[in-house]
Amino acid sequence: xxVVQVIALGxxxxxxxxxxxxxxGDDIVVIDCGLSFPNEEMLGIxxxxxxxxxxxxxxxxxxxxxxxxxxxxxxxxxxxxxxxIDVPIYxxxxxxxxxRSKLEERLPSKKVDIRVFKPGDILQAGALSVEPVRVTHSxxxxxxxxxxxxxxIVFFTGDFKFDFxxxxxxxxxxxxxxxxxxxxxxxxxxxxTNVERxxxxxxxxxxxxxxxxxxxxxxxxxxxxxxxxxxxRMQQVYxxxxxxxxxxxxxxxxxxSNLDVCERLGYVKIPKGTxxxxxxxxxxxxxxxxxxxxxxxxxxxxxxxxxxxxxxxRLQVKPGDTLIYSARPIPGNEGAIWRTINRLFNQGCNVVYxxxxxxxxxxxxxxxxxKMMINLTRPYYIAPVHGEPRHQFLYNSIAKDxxxxxxxxxxxxxxxxxxxxxxxxxFGEKVxxxxxxxxxxxxxxxxxxxxxxxxxxxxxxxxxVTIAVDTTEGxxxxxxxxxxxxxxxxxxxxxxxxEHLVDALGALSKDELKDSTRVRQDAADVVRRLIQKRTQxxxxxxxxxxxx
Ligand SMILES: [Zn+2]
Ligand SMILES: [Zn+2]
Numbered sequence: 383x384x385v386v387q388v389i390a391l392g393x394x395x396x397x398x399x400x401x402x403x404x405x406x407g408d409d410i411v412v413i414d415c416g417l418s419f420p421n422e423e424m425l426g427i428x429x430x431x432x433x434x435x436x437x438x439x440x441x442x443x444x445x446x447x448x449x450x451x452x453x454x455x456x457x458x459x460x461x462x463x464x465x466x467i468d469v470p471i472y473x474x475x476x477x478x479x480x481x482r483s484k485l486e487e488r489l490p491s492k493k494v495d496i497r498v499f500k501p502g503d504i505l506q507a508g509a510l511s512v513e514p515v516r517v518t519h520s521x522x523x524x525x526x527x528x529x530x531x532x533x534x535i536v537f538f539t540g541d542f543k544f545d546f547x548x549x550x551x552x553x554x555x556x557x558x559x560x561x562x563x564x565x566x567x568x569x570x571x572x573x574x575t576n577v578e579r580x581x582x583x584x585x586x587x588x589x590x591x592x593x594x595x596x597x598x599x600x601x602x603x604x605x606x607x608x609x610x611x612x613x614x615r616m617q618q619v620y621x622x623x624x625x626x627x628x629x630x631x632x633x634x635x636x637x638x639s640n641l642d643v644c645e646r647l648g649y650v651k652i653p654k655g656t657x658x659x660x661x662x663x664x665x666x667x668x669x670x671x672x673x674x675x676x677x678x679x680x681x682x683x684x685x686x687x688x689x690x691x692x693x694x695x696r697l698q699v700k701p702g703d704t705l706i707y708s709a710r711p712i713p714g715n716e717g718a719i720w721r722t723i724n725r726l727f728n729q730g731c732n733v734v735y736x737x738x739x740x741x742x743x744x745x746x747x748x749x750x751x752x753k754m755m756i757n758l759t760r761p762y763y764i765a766p767v768h769g770e771p772r773h774q775f776l777y778n779s780i781a782k783d784x785x786x787x788x789x790x791x792x793x794x795x796x797x798x799x800x801x802x803x804x805x806x807x808x809f810g811e812k813v814x815x816x817x818x819x820x821x822x823x824x825x826x827x828x829x830x831x832x833x834x835x836x837x838x839x840x841x842x843x844x845x846x847v848t849i850a851v852d853t854t855e856g857x858x859x860x861x862x863x864x865x866x867x868x869x870x871x872x873x874x875x876x877x878x879x880x881e882h883l884v885d886a887l888g889a890l891s892k893d894e895l896k897d898s899t900r901v902r903q904d905a906a907d908v909v910r911r912l913i914q915k916r917t918q919x920x921x922x923x924x925x926x927x928x929x930x
Contacts, residue, residue, distance in 0.1 A: 386531045387799040388569060391815055392416065392432035394767050394794040395774065397575060397713070398455045399817070401432045402767070404529045404536050405799075409508030410440055412447040412469075413527050413538050417458030420819070421714050425836040428822045431459040434466055435814035436797075441467040445507035446497075448514070449473035450540030451524040452480040452611060461488035462818065462826055470495040472505055472512070476523035479643045480611065488824075501525055501555065515562070517542035517554040520586070520745025521611050522649050526559070533804055534568030537759050541573050541768065543747045544754060547587040549614035550649070556758060563759040568802055570761035571794075574769035574777040576746040583748040584740060586614050592739035593618060593706065597626045602668040602702030604628065605731075607678040607686050608709045608742075610636040615708055616674060617650050623672045624653035631660045633685040633697055634676025641674075660696055668702060678709035680718025687718075690725035701730030708742045749780065756784060763807050765792040765800060835922050842921040843869030845876075845913065847883065847905050850928040856892030859930050864909065871917040878916070879909050898927045 384407040393400030398418025404411050420427035437444055447469055449457055460471065460481065473481070475498050485494050499505055501516040501523075509532070514525035519541045529536040544554055576583065597604055608615045616637075623630045630652075632638050644650040663671055677686025686705075688694035699705075705726055711719050723733045734741060746768075747755065756764065764786055766777035771793075778791050792800055792807065797815025801808055819828040844867045850859040864880050886908040887901070894900055906925040914920060 383532045385801045385803045386533050387801050389799045390794050390796050395771050399432050400456050406531045408443050409510045410443045411445055411507045411510055414450055414456040415447050415459040415463050416455040425840055426821055427819045429820045431462045431818050433816040433818050434463050438466050444469050446470045446472050448512050449477050451521050452477040457481050470497055472497050472499055474523040515555050515558050518545035518548050522613050528562050534566040537567045537570050539572045543583050544751045545585045547585045549586050549617050559758045567759045567761040569763040570759050571765050571767045574766035574773040576748050577773050577777045579748040581748055582750045584743045588740050590618050592737050592741040593622050595739050596706055596734050597622050600704040603671045604704050605673045606706040606708050607675045610640050610676050613644050613650050620652045620656050624656045628670050628672040629658045630656055630672045631658050631663050632674045637676045679715045680722045687722050690722045699729050699731045703731040705731055705733045706741050707735035763790050765794050838920050838922045842919040845921045845923045847909055847925045850930050853896050853929050856895040858887050869921045879912050882912050883908050902927050
């Protein structure tokens with residue numbers, strides 16, 4: 383029997399761009415295909431997706447991509463994978479409803495093969511099979527994935543929490559998870575995002591009390607921002623609005639379309655007469671109105687951010703309004719979020735972003751829930767995923783506390799296969815793996831060099847060096863010119879650089895001057911080094927050679 387390999391192409395040692403591979407022999411299944419958001423140094427980058435080279439190289443073996451749920455960090459990389467290979471996508475009806483239009487938008491000429499499953503179905507994938515198991519999270523129809531191999535079950539928890547009062551009443555299938563544990567889980571790949579939080583996370587239902595309080599106390603309009611996919615949160619807003627006699631309007635394209643789809647499919651039940659269009663708001667006094675809005679991550683084009691700047695044509699915030707920030711910042715977005723909140727305060731809007739009664743709860747398991755998952759699945763090996771190294775480290779120490787010996791605990795790294803058979807487990811040779819940067823225009827493959835240049839220009843400016851060279855004679859023609867844009871060094875530094883450059887060019891032989899590449903290189907080096915040494919700045923130095 384071949385070894386079973388689990389390879390993360392993304393999503394370990396980081397939170398985001400989740401994409402894992404299970405391989406046995408000639409069969410590969412892919413669990414999730416997500417994106418991550420750029421950090422503040424990635425200028426002009428819209429999203430980051432995994433490098434799919436490994437899947438492209440093995441495309442004849444890939445039996446399907448199995449989606450745990452519809453969050454972007456689990457599905458957002460799909461258009462970029464499907465551009466490169468044809469592969470069936472397996473997901474729930476809800477996930478399908480959320481991703482289909484986006485896939486059609488991105489891949490207009492492609493017929494995407496989406497196959498809808500229900501939790502509990504057994505999906506054959508070559509010699510492997512995949513069984514989705516319902517678990518609770520901050521989005522409907524979320525599944526763990528049990529991949530059956532000839533050495534036992536590879537169990538991905540996906541994103542999960544154990545919520546015993548979920549808004550849609552659909553509980554995690556703990557019984558089934560226990561049965562799979564008894565059948566034999568070879569390895570547990572567990573969500574570790576909230577491993578730093580002791581105890582047991584509050585139920586999504588706990589938010590109701592917090593929202594009810596703010597809705598009740600607010601004299602004017604109540605605005606609420608959350609993730610556009612947080613259907614259960616929106617469900618609660620509708621219920622509380624109905625209770626407190628408010629009508630709800632929605633702003634933000636993504637939120638509107640998600641609600642439409644979910645209402646049609648029955649995933650959200652809007653109390654009759656509660657939902658109104660934005661233009662119907664003027665028919666009601668402020669204290670009878672609530673507004674759901676996108677923009678919880680401070681996205682520049684979102685309705686909330688534009689409202690905070692007074693630039694949103696369809697709706698303005700005003701004194702007396704209350705905004706409930708019912709979300710948690712994704713790391714990297716904090717600055718944009720605080721700026722938005724501050725602008726809203728400046729406009730007289732009261733922003734509730736922390737409260738004694740919760741107005742947001744996390745969708746990820748706390749420590750005791752993570753332990754319960756270990757206890758239910760009783761895996762032979764343990765490897766935390768969906769976490770940064772600190773989360774993985776802490777999760778591992780919990781596993782040790784629960785009696786797991788060191789040799790059965792693995793800290794996965796992107797691209798490094800965990801090889802397992804009936805007798806042993808160890809890490810193998812790295813497969814092609816990395817990140818692909820997608821720019822604001824949707825073009826994939828922005829290189830690290832481009833990124834570094836952008837970063838240097840943005841921080842320290844641009845210095846352009848122009849030199850005219852007679853390459854047949856091997857002579858400099860006239861004086862070089864140094865121009866700077868966005869660069870601010872000590873006075874006279876450009877003149878000093880000029881003198882150094884003239885000296886350096888003067889030291890080149892006739893033959894060296896005939897080689898324009900050499901001249902370009904030398905000129906850039908001289909100017910860059912001098913500026914760095916004298917100013918500690920790293921502007922982008924751009925040499926241009928004019929051959930005459
Ligand atoms: Zn999620
Ligand atoms: Zn996630």
